[in-house]
Structures are given as structure tokens and as C-alpha cells.
Amino acid sequence: MSAKISITREQGRWSLEKLRTRRQFGECIRPIYPTTVMVTPVHLHIRQEAVPVGVCAHLKPEDTLFFGHRTHGPALAKGMEIKKLMAELYGRTTGCARSYGGSMHLVDPPNGMLGSSAIVGGGIALGVGAALAAKLRGEDRISVSYFGDGAVDSGVFWESINFAALKNLPVLFVCENNALSNVMRQHEHLFVDISVVPEKFMPTFVADGTDVLSVYSKAGEAIAYVRGKGKPAFIECKTKRWMKHQGIEVDDLECNPVDRQKDCPIVKLERHLLDNGLISQKEIETIASGIESAIDEAIEFAKSSPFPNPEDLIREV
């Protein structure tokens, strides 16, 4: 699929750097996590990186993004600094929420992230509300509700797409469909295919969520529609979950077989860029080592930051 989509050298490098940042961030947590310096449940995003990168490539800082418990990918893609995220996981006051939020509750208002929720489904409605605010105030921005396939089971999903369609609100619904709701396969929790429901309400796009170029292309169409018409659209990005629902272990469910070459967004993009002469192996290595340094710097920053003061337990209640 990648070969059909034309991409410039700059776009390719940008996408690869974003993908690799997410990947290397996730991978760096895996050896650190068992040492218990991060006492917060992490829901790693490893190998699902193509979805937030392909979507956020089309967003401006003032566009709002509401996402769920699997936060790291969308947050970094939307512009959160690595060190603020790292410090939040380390429980330090320099974290994005002074470490009162933890991995599941990230916030970064200047980059359009007004908070995230770990109760599956509810955040979908917040994205619709931000779009309502944009419409009422006549502001030229859009909102994105970002969720997984498990959230599609919830009543709040249906209530939200219905209201967004009724009121013509500039919101993009993004379903990162990793085909698993915790350990439940999709056909065990959802009677129909995901896109069957929203297509009755709004233009609905389906992308290959393991391919950043596919997501970039389809999200581009969807977001152009939302911005141009001021109406909602839906995009389902079919991906695969490589990690367990929570924690640092690779998923070993028999129902979730993954091909480590075919399903990896980074392998796919690098092959495409190399085959088309848009990048060299050396450049890839330079990008990877640059990210590694940035992550090392973020870890040092987090480790040298202060813990919150227990006397500040009751603040901003």
C-alpha cells in the first residue's frame, strides 16, 4: 500500500523520526519499569505508532486531542516534550501534571491536550464538547476524539457520534483498532465491523494502521473534510497490539498473531523510504541515535527532578 502513496523526502524523514521516537520511548521503559522507579501502570504503544503519527501530522497545536489510557503515543505525536512525559512516569514535579496524573492522565494545554481519561469511552464525548466550543465561539480549529476498539462498545460512543452529527460539529473520531479489548477478541465484544456504525452518520474512512503512509493519507482526507465542512468524520485505523494490555510484556495471546516484519510500521516505512531512495541506512542510524540521546537526556532530567512534597497532597482539589 505504501508504494501507491507519494511522499516527499522531508515528510518521510519527519514520519520516521516521529515513529521511532514513540518506539524508542516505549522500548526504553521496558528495562526501567521492573526497577520500580516508575510506579504507575503503563499501557505501552509499541508498534501501534503509525496511527497517532499519521493523524497528528495534520493537526495544529490549537486543535484539541482527547485520548484514553494508552497515552504515550498520541501525547508525543501531538507535541508533548519527552522529558515532561518521562518525569510524569518517574513521579516528579517536572512531569506534565506534576506527577499527580500518572501515565494515564497526561495534560499539555499549549499543545491542545486538555487532559486524558482512563475510563474507556468517556473521553470521546470531551472531544465532541471541544468541537462544540469551537463552533459556538466561531474558532477555526477542530477537535479529535481518539479511542480504541473497546470504546466502541460503550453507550457514550453512540451518544457522541449521534450528537456530533446532529449538530454538525468539527470533530474527527479516530478509532485505533488493535483488535483486542484487554484480552477479548473483537468479534467477542462487538457484533458488527466498527465502521458499519459511524458510516450511517458521517464520512467514514478506513486505513491500514500498521502503515503510517496509509494513515497519513486517509487522515488527511478526513481532516480536510472536518476543517472544510465543519462537520464530523470518522477514521478507523486497523492495527495490531504487540504488547499486553498493560505493562511491559509482549502479548502472547494465540488469537493475536503478529508478523514482526509485515506488521511493523517502522520496518514498513524504512523499506519504502530506502526502496525509493528517500533515505539512506546511515541517515536512519543518525535519526535513531539522535532520539536515543534525547531519551537519555529525558531520563536524566526526570531522575534529577524533585519528588512532590507530601505537604502538597491536597492542592488543586
Place this chain on the structure above:
Amino acid sequence: MPWSRIVQNDSRVDGDRIISFKDAIRAATDQAMVRDPRVFAIGLDADDKFGVFGSMMNMTHPERVIGTPISENAMTGVALGAALSGMRPIYIHLRVDFMMLSMDQIVNYIAKWRYMTQGQVKVPIVIRAVIGRGWGCGAQHSGTLHSFFAHVPGLKVVMPSNPYDVKGLLLAAVKDDWPVIFLEHRWLYKNTAHVPEEMYTIPFGKGELIHKGNKLTVVATSIAAIDALNACKQAKLDVDLIDPRTLKPLDEEIILQSVKKTGRLLVIDYDFPFCGFASEVCAMVAEKGFNYLKGPVQRMTFPECSMPASGILEKAFYPSTEKIASRIQEILRQT
């Protein structure tokens, strides 16, 4: 800022501009929407021709009154998302019982957003709900349930008892940068009193002594305060009657000062007894005013069952002016 020059009044002012409780709500909402374009109203039937028991009739900005599908959970999330994005929504529930459908958003999201983000985003949302009995409305259309909300850190809970207070407290709620639950008893809607034309706010956490006496401190909110006031007047009871006006924050000082004088406490709470507001006030006085007490703290609440429909059962279920008077007289006889 649109809200910086509004006067704050601690206690009622006299006058002859007599309007009803519902018209005071309407006036406050309309003035808030005219003053501040960020204010909008949203809710099931918020925009219908009956105008939420008349409290939303003939608004100056109908384009900012948004009726919703029966989707309370998502719609509360929509209001929250709008609030986080700089709007000041007033969410309206025709019955507090319907508000139970949005408890995920209220408890997990709205109440906690400030703490989880450490105040990096403001949450200026008001949730109005009509509470209390109608006529034979039964178990699912007569709730009060205020203690649910007061239990959760991050929510303020307001229960006005009269037209003057409802206007000032509603404007204070809309002005507030953080979430406020605003509960209105439907049997108060037709009550009338002087309400100034201009905008004013009443501070949260400031109760009012609405009847003075020496033998007993009575604490009652919303319509219970009105029923208790009528009992005090009709039976000429020698009691202090305090209307806290806001459950949370609670004006502990006004209650403790009164108990210091009377030595006795009765809390009248039109809600279920277990883990309720009455229990909270009693616990507070037991902790902080134990040495003032001459007898056990007492509660007068609903019985431990749901609201019935039949008139004769309603009469048995609900407290009333007569029941309050005889309960107080019974306590006073023992002094």
C-alpha cells in the same frame, strides 16, 4: 473580565421587587448569558416550550440554549469538553434521578479533572438539577441525592431555599472556575420574595441564620429550611435555624457558634439517612463541638426506603412542617 464588577452580598436585602424562585433562576441565567458570551445552557429539554418548569423561558440568547438527545452521559462529557475549551456551560437536568446516567462523567471526570491536571485547565461547569417530590411521582422521579455529590472531592454542592439566594448563588456558580452542582427543589419554584434586578453573587460556604432562638440548633437546607422556618413561626419555637445554603463548602462556624449557645443539634435533611448530609453535620459537631453538647445530636430524614407513589404513603414518608414542629417540641420538652 465580564464577572469582575458584580457585587457580593452575604445576606438578603429588603425590597419590593417580588418575583418567584423560577423567575430568579431565569433572570440569573439570562443575565449571565448576556454578560458573558461563553455561557451557554445545555440539557434534555433545556430548550422546550415548557422551559424547565419555566426557569428557561424567553431567553435573550436562544442560540445558546441547546436541547440534547436522551444521552446524559455523553452530553455531560460534551459540556465538560466545552468547559475545558473555554466555555462556561450550565448543564440542566429536569430530575436529579436522570443525573445518575452521567455519574461517570461527574465523578470520574468533572470532579477529578482539576486535581489530575493540577489546575492547568479550568473546569467552569454548573450542573443544575431539579430535585424532590411532585405528586405521586414515586421512586424514580423524586430524588434528592445531594450527599452523593458532596462525598466526592472536587465538587461544590449548592442547595438554595429562596428566590433571593437562588439568583445570587447561581450567578456565583457560573462565575466559579470550578464545578458546581446546583440542586433546586421543585416545590420552591413558585415561592416569591424580593429579588434585586441587578446581578449579585452570594459567597459559597456562608450559611444564614434564618430564625433565632436559644434552646436548639436546627440545620436544614433547601425546602427543608422553608418547612422548618414555617414550623418555627407557627409553633413559636425557641430555636436557632440555620440554612447552610451550600453543603460543600460547609459553613461549620455558624453551626458551631449556635450549638455553643443552645447545646443541642437537630439536622433536618430531605434525603436518605445512611451516610447522608445530616450524618456529616452531626459528625462535624461531635468532633469539633462535643463539649458544647448537652444531649445527643439528632437527625430527621427520609426513612430507609424509596419514595412511594400513593398519597397516603407519601404522607407517611415525607417530613413536613407539622412533623418538624412536633419533633422539635419533643426535643424541647426534654431540655
